[in-house]
Amino acid sequence: MKKLCILFVLAFFAFFSMGVTASHAAGSQFIIINKSNNQLAYYENSQLKSVFKVATGRKASYTPEGKFKIVNKIVNRPYYKGKIPGGDPRNPLGNRWLGLNPRGTWGTTYAIHGNNNPSSIGKYISNGCIRMYDNEVEWLFNRVKIGTPVIITTSGKSFDSIAAANGMKTTPSKAVPVTGVSSEVLMKGSRGNAVKELQRLLTSQGYNTKGIDGFFGSNTDFAVRQFQKAHNLKVDGVVGPATKRALGMR
Structure with a gap:
């Protein structure tokens, strides 16, 4: 009986500790x-x-x-x-x-x-x-x-x-700007998540980049030029602010 009581107490404190840890993390x-x-x-x-x-x-x-x-x-x-x-x-x-x-x-x-x-x-x-x-x-x-x-x-x-x-504690911090259109210019040879986003957008709008791999190659360049031509933009294969806005890209 004594052993059962000890086990119960240990289990209780273990459970309580887990609850505190989870609450603190969240x-x-x-x-x-x-x-x-x-x-x-x-x-x-x-x-x-x-x-x-x-x-x-x-x-x-x-x-x-x-x-x-x-x-x-x-x-x-x-x-x-x-x-x-x-x-x-x-x-x-x-x-x-x-x-x-x-x-x-x-x-x-x-x-x-x-x-x-x-x-x-x-x-x-x-x-x-x-x-x-x-x-x-x-x-x-x-x-x-x-x-x-x-x-x-x-x-x-x-x-x-x-x-x-809502009971949340905060500490004073500098103003954080709302994210907007990125100033990064994409062109043939660019790589990364921004290129993947570009490829997804072009593909979803019917301009086939022949894959979403994060590499701005010839197929993506061709799709960009098709999109630019259809939207009366400068057809140069360069994805700057004007092309991004037309695509709805950040």
């Missing part, structure tokens, strides 16, 4: 989504780290408001409704899914996710999910943990004020 970062300006703020160690443009529900009621949690993380989630596999350029869910738990759901209905229509970012257009640029949701996905709190609201207050109203 509390070190949180996300605020403000539907009044369609912006998402990411906090880490009580400091505002980044602010992103997002898209939310086309009706105010579609994107639920309240305090939720990230309950799952999925790379290249299939679009089951349209029978489109994960990783397909046609997939409207993009390449990363951060599932949320509003309205009794568990990460299968609502999420912060990428998309294959970058021109929708900043608009009220979704069925309830929060859309981000693919490369920006990748950045967020790589940082946030399961259990991270997500506050969704419609407010005219600052992110710090919204955080305080």
Whole structure:
């Protein structure tokens, strides 16, 4: 009997410790989504780290408001409704899914996710999910943990004020600009995630780059020139601000 009591006490303290650790880990970062300006703020160690443009529900009621949690993380989630596999350029869910738990759901209905229509970012257009640029949701996905709190609201207050109203501690930090169109110019020979985004956009709009590999080769150059010609842009194969805006690329 004495041994059973000791085991029970040890198990209790082990469970209590696990709970404290998990709570502390989740509390070190949180996300605020403000539907009044369609912006998402990411906090880490009580400091505002980044602010992103997002898209939310086309009706105010579609994107639920309240305090939720990230309950799952999925790379290249299939679009089951349209029978489109994960990783397909046609997939409207993009390449990363951060599932949320509003309205009794568990990460299968609502999420912060990428998309294959970058021109929708900043608009009220979704069925309830929060859309981000693919490369920006990748950045967020790589940082946030399961259990991270997500506050969704419609407010005219600052992110710090919204955080305080929801019991989140913040420390003063410098203003963080909202991400916008990148100044990086892409051309033949360029490599990286920005080229992958370019290739996804071109492919989704019917300009075949013959692969999404992150390398700006002859096929991507040809697709860019076709796109530029169709949109009355300078046909030079160089993806600068004008071509990016026409593509809806950040």
